[in-house]
Each structure stands twice: as structure tokens, then as C-alpha cells.
Amino acid sequence: MKSYVLYPGCVMPTEQYAYEMSIREVLPLLEIKLVDLKDFSCCGEPIKSVNQMLSLALSARNIALAEKEGLDIFAPCPMCHLALSESKRILDSDPAMNEKINKFLADEGLTYMGKSVIVNTLDLLHDIVGVENIKKLAKKPLNELKVATHYGCHLIRPSEIGRPDDSENPQKMEKILEAIGAKPLDYPEKLDCCGGLLTANLPESALTKTGQKLQKVQEQGFDAFIDTCPWCHRQYDSKQTKAGETVAAKLEVPVFYLTQLLGLSFGISSDKLGLDLNLSPVDKLNLGGK
Amino acid sequence: MGIVDLTSMGESQVKLRNEINERLSRLQDEISDYCYQCAKCTSGCEAHKLLELEPHKIVALLKRGLIDEMINSDVIWTCMSCFKCRERCPQKVAPVEILFALKNMAVASGKQIPGNYTAMLQSVLSIGLIQDVKSITTRDNKTKSRSDLDLPEISKPTDSTKFQMILSKLAVEKV
Numbered sequence: 001m002k003s004y005v006l007y008p009g010c011v012m013p014t015e016q017y018a019y020e021m022s023i024r025e026v027l028p029l030l031e032i033k034l035v036d037l038k039d040f041s042c043c044g045e046p047i048k049s050v051n052q053m054l055s056l057a058l059s060a061r062n063i064a065l066a067e068k069e070g071l072d073i074f075a076p077c078p079m080c081h082l083a084l085s086e087s088k089r090i091l092d093s094d095p096a097m098n099e100k101i102n103k104f105l106a107d108e109g110l111t112y113m114g115k116s117v118i119v120n121t122l123d124l125l126h127d128i129v130g131v132e133n134i135k136k137l138a139k140k141p142l143n144e145l146k147v148a149t150h151y152g153c154h155l156i157r158p159s160e161i162g163r164p165d166d167s168e169n170p171q172k173m174e175k176i177l178e179a180i181g182a183k184p185l186d187y188p189e190k191l192d193c194c195g196g197l198l199t200a201n202l203p204e205s206a207l208t209k210t211g212q213k214l215q216k217v218q219e220q221g222f223d224a225f226i227d228t229c230p231w232c233h234r235q236y237d238s239k240q241t242k243a244g245e246t247v248a249a250k251l252e253v254p255v256f257y258l259t260q261l262l263g264l265s266f267g268i269s270s271d272k273l274g275l276d277l278n279l280s281p282v283d284k285l286n287l288g289g290k
Numbered sequence: 291m292g293i294v295d296l297t298s299m300g301e302s303q304v305k306l307r308n309e310i311n312e313r314l315s316r317l318q319d320e321i322s323d324y325c326y327q328c329a330k331c332t333s334g335c336e337a338h339k340l341l342e343l344e345p346h347k348i349v350a351l352l353k354r355g356l357i358d359e360m361i362n363s364d365v366i367w368t369c370m371s372c373f374k375c376r377e378r379c380p381q382k383v384a385p386v387e388i389l390f391a392l393k394n395m396a397v398a399s400g401k402q403i404p405g406n407y408t409a410m411l412q413s414v415l416s417i418g419l420i421q422d423v424k425s426i427t428t429r430d431n432k433t434k435s436r437s438d439l440d441l442p443e444i445s446k447p448t449d450s451t452k453f454q455m456i457l458s459k460l461a462v463e464k465v
Contacts, residue, residue: 040445041418157373193336193372201405
């Protein structure tokens with residue numbers, strides 16, 4: 001059993017509960033122990049536009065908290081994963097910045113050391129747990145469910161910072177989904193952005209981006225849309241009806257977190273995976289069997 | 291009026307331009323400024339079709355040193371930070387990072403911060419997170435909180451006074 005500190009970030013633990021629930025259900029079955037810590041804060045990525053120094057320092061602070069426990073970090077949110085990875089990369093390569101930030105952290109008795117590895121849901125499942133081990137647990141295969149994947153921009157770019165999958169042709173989510181019996185298919189809009197980051201200042205445009213992509217997914221006849229980012233999921237699932245209005249379409253695309261679908265195939269009950277929290281029409285697939 | 295109209299009479303602000311270039315090289319050593327205006331960034335830009343952001347023009351304006359003009363324009367706030375421009379640039383230029391620098395400069399110079407950014411920032415300063423815990427509604431209209439769902443208490447800074455103190459010291463620092 002390998003242990004990771006669960007770094008929850010902001011969006012997942014304040015509203016995207018289904019992601020957190022399904023992570024806490026699924027990962028222990030795959031021999032991953034999650035350790036909860038107090039004192040975490042925002043990773044800084046959402047306010048990078050306002051003050052990048054704050055982002056760097058907030059991420060370094062969160063890493064330092066986990067390093068105090070001597071553990072690696074699991075950041076399920078791609079935005080957090082990018083912020084932490086970027087901060088790590090800068091602090092590890094720039095001694096002046098490292099010293100500057102550590103001076104601030106010292107006020108809380110913290111030190112950034114650069115020892116902890118930072119993983120996301122995707123590399124944790126694909127590279128560390130491994131597709132074979134996921135396959136072994138899949139009791140209820142998903143009967144060739146035709147699924148479209150959405151990785152989320154922050155998960156695959158910028159590749160210089162080291163991301164969990166390829167920037168132009170990510171396939172790890174597909175491999176995981178095939179292991180549980182689903183049938184993932186590529187589609188032209190696969191790499192399109194959800195627009196979620198514009199919610200802060202241009203919410204209408206954010207929804208239009210969401211609607212445009214989801215409309216194409218619906219037109220191509222996919223059974224379900226799978227994501228791993230709480231920001232993207234908020235756009236595609238929680239705000240699906242509104243997103244549809246921006247493109248004058250009635251959208252009815254079942255949207256799941258990857259970990260929810262894994263949980264269902266492992267035979268975990270839909271209640272425990274927070275399936276009733278998905279606002280998109282996930283019922284029509286009859287996967288949960290309430 | 292488009293951003294190009296605004297700049298037709300502009301004077302080059304060399305000092306500001308150097309500040310941005312220095313900042314970029316400090317943050318990411320692989321980023322260059324050898325842009326040859328191929329516009330590959332703009333062709334893939336997620337904000338281009340919808341909001342008329344043209345990353346290659348941002349790079350050109352930076353080269354000309356027309357920083358104030360960009361800082362005063364709403365266009366810099368249309369970037370969705372999808373990082374495609376940085377990923378695909380054949381010359382390792384990173385318009386997305388230039389835009390982060392410009393937005394940071396706009397805020398530091400006292401320009402109004404658009405939309406909800408102020409609220410998010412205030413929330414981070416006061417509770418450490420961009421928003422507080424919410425009760426949410428299920429598909430069949432039931433309200434649920436974290437504890438209803440058997441989730442543990444949320445992780446946030448326990449000594450908020452100390453946390454605020456550190457953040458306010460940091461907020462005035464430049465990258």
C-alpha cells in the first residue's frame with residue numbers, strides 16, 4: 001500500500017463532492033492510501049492572473065506542508081497539479097527564488113525542500129497503479145459504452161513543466177477506460193478547452209465554449225463524456241443546461257468523473273460515488289442500479 | 291476601437307518591456323522572444339474565434355514596447371490559459387505567459403480588476419480558499435453538505451491571522 005497526501009485544492013472540496021467521494025472510494029481498492037492533512041490553502045493557479053508571486057508561494061507552502069510528513073502529493077485537480085508542479089520546477093531550478101519564498105514560509109515554520117513527487121489522478125491510475133491492476137477489479141464491465149474523454153488543458157500542457165500525458169495525443173484515459181470495458185473513441189474536438197477559467201470575468205463566454213464542445217459530442221452520438229477536472233466538470237455537468245442555451249441546443253450528455261465510472265465498474269454503489277450529484281442525465285445509462 | 295488602433299501613435303516603453311522580458315526569463319528558462327509572426331499561436335487560440343484574442347499580436351506589441359496600451363485593454367483578460375500557444379510555438383515563445391505578466395502589471399498599477407477576481411483574491415486572503423464550502427443540490431433537488439456525504443472536514447489554514455500576514459507581505463512582491 002503506497003501512501004499519498006491528498007491535496008484537495010478549492011473547487012473539489014467546496015462543491016465538486018462527487019470527485020472527492022469517488023476518489024476516496026476507488027483508490028484504497030487499488031492499494032493507494034490517502035492521508036488527509038490540515039492547513040492546506042488554494043494552490044494559487046486561479047489567481048495567477050492577479051498575482052503570480054502569490055501563486056508560486058501558495059503552491060510552495062502546500063508542498064512544504066506535505067513534505068513535513070515525508071510523503072508524496074496526490075493533487076486530483078489538474079489546475080492544482082500544474083500550479084504545484086510549476087512552483088516546484090521554479091524553486092528547484094532557481095536558488096534566489098527558493099530562498100525568497102522559503103523566507104516567507106519560515107514565518108509558519110515551514111520549509112520547501114523539493115523532495116515530494118506530485119501526481120494527478122491520471123498518472124496515479126495509469127502509471128503507478130497500472131491498467132492491469134484496474135482490469136483485475138472490474139467486476140461489471142461497461143458493455144462497450146461509447147465514451148468521449150476530456151483531459152482538461154492544465155493536465156496536458158505546458159509539457160515543459162512535465163504533465164501526466166501527451167499534449168497533442170493523450171491516450172492514458174482511453175487505456176484506463178478500455179480496461180473497464182468501455183469503448184473510448186477519439187473525436188475532432190477532444191483537445192478543446194472548456195472555457196472554465198473565464199467564469200471569473202466572462203461567464204457567458206465560458207459557457208459558450210462549454211456548449212460548443214458538448215454539442216459536437218452529442219451530435220457524434222457518444223453515450224457519455226468523461227473528465228477528471230473539477231473545473232471542467234463544473235462546466236460540462238453542473239452547468240450543462242445553461243451551456244446548451246448559449247448554443248441554442250438541448251444538451252443531454254451524461255458526464256462522469258473518470259473515478260465515478262471506475263467505481264461503478266468495481267461494483268461500488270452509486271450513492272458512495274456521489275452519482276446523484278451529477279446534474280447531467282446520467283440515469284439514462286442505467287449504470288448505477290440504485 | 292481595436293488594440294492596433296490604440297497603438298498606432300504609441301511610444302515604446304522600453305523599461306516596462308525589459309521588466310516583462312526579465313520576468314519571463316526568470317520564470318521559465320526555455321522561453322524565448324524569437325517570434326517571427328507565423329501566427330500558429332493565434333490559429334489554435336481558444337479565445338481567438340470567440341473573443342478575438344490574437345496572441346501573435348500581443349507578442350508583436352511587446353516587442354514594440356507598447357505595454358501601457360495592452361495593460362489598458364480588456365483583450366488581455368480574454369485568455370483562457372489553455373497553454374496551446376506556448377505548447378505549439380515553433381520558436382518557444384509563450385504568449386500565455388506574456389499575458390499573465392501583463393495582467394499582473396495591470397493589477398499592480400491599480401487598474402480595476404475585472405469580474406470575480408477581486409472576490410476570489412479576498413476569499414483566499416481571508417479563508418485560504420477561492421470560495422467557502424457550499425451546500426449543493428442533487429439531481430432530484432435535495433440539498434447536501436459535506437457532512438451529509440460523510441466527507442471529512444475541509445482542509446484550510448488553521449491560523450488564519452498568520453496566514454493573512456504572510457500573504458499580505460507576499461502580495462507586494464514582484465516575481
